[in-house]
Amino acid sequence: MAKKGAANAADTAEPELSYEESREELNTVVRRLESGGLSLKESLALWERGEELARICERWLEGARATMAAAMDEREKDGAPADPDTPF
Secondary structure, X not given: OXXXXXXXXXXXXXXXXXXXXXXXXXXXXXXXXXXXXXXXXXHHHHHHHHHHHHHHHHHHHHHHHHHHXXXXXXXXXXXXXXXOOOOO
C-alpha cells in the first residue's frame, strides 16, 4: 500500500528540472537574495526555493558520480586500465 501512495504523490509532483535549469535558477535566486531590498517573507521564500534547487543539483551530481563509478567498474571488469588518463 505504501508504494501506491508514493506513486500517487509522484504523479502530482511537477517534473524535476534538469541540472542546468536548476543551477541557472539557483544562480538567479542567489543574485536576488544578495541584491537585498526584499521583505523577510520574500527572502525566506527565495531561500527555501534555493535549498530545493541545491538538492536537485546534488541529486543530478550524485547520479552522474554513480554512473561514472559504474562505467569505471565495468571497464575494470573488461580488463581495461582503471586510470581515466590511460588511453584505450
